[in-house]
Amino acid sequence: MTDDSSGSRTGPGRSPYIAVGTEIGSYRIEAYLDRGGMASVYEATDLRLTRKVALKVLTEELAEGSDFRERFLRESRFAASLDHPNIVPIYEAGEADGHLYIAMRYVRGNNLAEVLRKDGPFEPRRALAILSPVADALDAAHNAGLVHRDVKPANILLTAAAGRDGYEHVYLTDFGLTKATSALTKLTATGNFIGTMAYVSPEQIRGEPLDARTDLYAFGCVAYECLTGVPPFVRDDQAALLWAHLNEPPAAVSDHRGDLLPADSVMAKALAKNPSDRYQTCDEFTQALSDMLLTGRHSPSSVLITATPNPAGSPRQRRWPRVALRPPKCHSQTTLSRQQRAAGKARMNLQAARNHRTMLSRQQRARRLDRRSYRMLDDRRMGSSVHRPRARPPGRPDPADPGDHADPGAGQRSPSSPRWQAWPQF
Numbered sequence: 001m002t003d004d005s006s007g008s009r010t011g012p013g014r015s016p017y018i019a020v021g022t023e024i025g026s027y028r029i030e031a032y033l034d035r036g037g038m039a040s041v042y043e044a045t046d047l048r049l050t051r052k053v054a055l056k057v058l059t060e061e062l063a064e065g066s067d068f069r070e071r072f073l074r075e076s077r078f079a080a081s082l083d084h085p086n087i088v089p090i091y092e093a094g095e096a097d098g099h100l101y102i103a104m105r106y107v108r109g110n111n112l113a114e115v116l117r118k119d120g121p122f123e124p125r126r127a128l129a130i131l132s133p134v135a136d137a138l139d140a141a142h143n144a145g146l147v148h149r150d151v152k153p154a155n156i157l158l159t160a161a162a163g164r165d166g167y168e169h170v171y172l173t174d175f176g177l178t179k180a181t182s183a184l185t186k187l188t189a190t191g192n193f194i195g196t197m198a199y200v201s202p203e204q205i206r207g208e209p210l211d212a213r214t215d216l217y218a219f220g221c222v223a224y225e226c227l228t229g230v231p232p233f234v235r236d237d238q239a240a241l242l243w244a245h246l247n248e249p250p251a252a253v254s255d256h257r258g259d260l261l262p263a264d265s266v267m268a269k270a271l272a273k274n275p276s277d278r279y280q281t282c283d284e285f286t287q288a289l290s291d292m293l294l295t296g297r298h299s300p301s302s303v304l305i306t307a308t309p310n311p312a313g314s315p316r317q318r319r320w321p322r323v324a325l326r327p328p329k330c331h332s333q334t335t336l337s338r339q340q341r342a343a344g345k346a347r348m349n350l351q352a353a354r355n356h357r358t359m360l361s362r363q364q365r366a367r368r369l370d371r372r373s374y375r376m377l378d379d380r381r382m383g384s385s386v387h388r389p390r391a392r393p394p395g396r397p398d399p400a401d402p403g404d405h406a407d408p409g410a411g412q413r414s415p416s417s418p419r420w421q422a423w424p425q426f
Helices: 066-079 112-119 124-143 202-206 212-228 238-247 263-270 282-295 331-382
Strands: 027-035 039-046 051-058 090-096 099-105 109-111 156-162 168-172
Touching: 027 051, 039 099, 066 090, 066 099, 109 112, 112 156, 112 212, 124 156, 124 168, 124 212, 124 282, 202 212, 202 238, 212 263, 212 282, 263 282
Parallel strands: none
Antiparallel strands: 027 039, 039 051, 051 099, 090 099, 109 156, 156 168
């Protein structure tokens, strides 16, 4: 898949496996590029469309198995349906002249393993600029029901074209060797895993069912290597390496780089032995790593905090600040109740004022009536005419007095008239 080849390999144009100029189906071999554990990669020309492609030809040992051949063709066609800007598109998967092959886009650049060998560990910003597109590509494949099973730096391609944040554009390749999530891990005819020992998950070693969290473990190993320059487990023997994946915790990132102490808890969760203890998606993992290394934010509920043993005689140091997991206080309910209480109190005060005014008006009316009654009684006793009705004009009868008919001499009402009889008598 890449242009560069190491010094131990033969140069482009001189293939020790398939001769240059050999035609496999509709593809002509132009140069040898690379070799992995399961296939060799060649630069080839599509004779039908006259375009350059990367042709991955599987080894003869794998091509001889009929079961593997059928599964490879079926799953390669399924992987060809993936459409993502960070996944190398697969043009065709087929068999010709006894060779199983996958034709995919030819990407001019280097893979992540070569860049790490050349440049060493990355700064957090560049590491996340490479890891975030890979996480998006893996989540897209997982949503389609595929498990990559071989996530490693050699399958991550970096091109010269500017990608996210001005860094290289990132491609995830080798999807032609994926498996459906319901399948089990199996050994090949040569007894090797379909995967790479330095990045294999514990459940893959045990032969358990695989799902998206298997790729997350391998992706965590890749992120660990991007930050430290080495895989999480380095052993001289393959058996010791498998044992470490199954039983031993990885060394903290801060043991390699002291300035990356916040990444220890995030990496410990991504590389947990139990799949249920890991992050649920690759994007969730990269977001947590970005929050720790770039923005300084953190979420205590999503971070696994592990206790480290304290050597005897050394002062105890807290490696991570203790965070209270109390839920935030909701001020909206408190403010609302205060407003309700204030409104209710205002209504009560208004009603009390109305009642007070009503009571005062009643008392005032009663006092006025009392004063008027006593005044009238005083006038009656003293003979005052203050409250007597006005005199009638002469000659006009009083309509209230039936016995008064046109008495011309009656200028005032008689005390014995019915009008006067209505008043209290003393």
